[in-house]
Amino acid sequence: MSERSPAPGGLALVETLVNTLNLETGADSLDTEEGRARLGLTEGEVPAARELRESLRVTLLAHAGHPPHRAVTPLGELLAAVPLVVTVDPADGSAALVPARGGSLPARVAAAVAQALVAGTWSRFKACEAPDCHWAYYDRSPAGRGRWCSMQVCGARAKMRRYRAKES
Numbered sequence: 001m002s003e004r005s006p007a008p009g010g011l012a013l014v015e016t017l018v019n020t021l022n023l024e025t026g027a028d029s030l031d032t033e034e035g036r037a038r039l040g041l042t043e044g045e046v047p048a049a050r051e052l053r054e055s056l057r058v059t060l061l062a063h064a065g066h067p068p069h070r071a072v073t074p075l076g077e078l079l080a081a082v083p084l085v086v087t088v089d090p091a092d093g094s095a096a097l098v099p100a101r102g103g104s105l106p107a108r109v110a111a112a113v114a115q116a117l118v119a120g121t122w123s124r125f126k127a128c129e130a131p132d133c134h135w136a137y138y139d140r141s142p143a144g145r146g147r148w149c150s151m152q153v154c155g156a157r158a159k160m161r162r163y164r165a166k167e168s
Helices: 011-018 033-038 043-063 075-080 105-119 151-167
Strands: 084-088 095-099 125-127 136-138
Touching: 011 043, 011 105, 011 125, 011 136, 033 043, 043 075, 043 105, 043 125, 043 136, 075 105, 084 105, 095 105
Parallel strands: none
Antiparallel strands: 084 095, 125 136
16 A cells, blocks of 8 residues: 555565555455465465564554554564574674574564664554554654555545544
């Protein structure tokens, strides 16, 4: 739904995962082979991916100052099972946190969150406040107070609702 640029770094993966579900239509791209392939998932991994997706959405809603949209397993609990290790490139000495055991989706998400924490970008990663949207987006506004994934869609709808409520 968003016309915004993709989230920076590894957060693009997290954004892709959270935005697999269109709350307005109910369409879930994890139901399709193509949607699963974009995230490197097998059909058997979909239930865990959905649980991770909704825990991420709750966290992103919290970043935007909004309550959870539903009860979920806390993100910290889901990512605690995914150990990360520090790697150091011998050529240039750069360090990174990478999954200790393979490239599962939870491991890749944990590494992306860790990278975003270090880069200082994690708290600007939010979910749209529109209850029929909750799309993930990266808030690039100067003050970090963005509210909607799209000003032209979700923002315009919210402003129109407020206007109509005043008029009635």
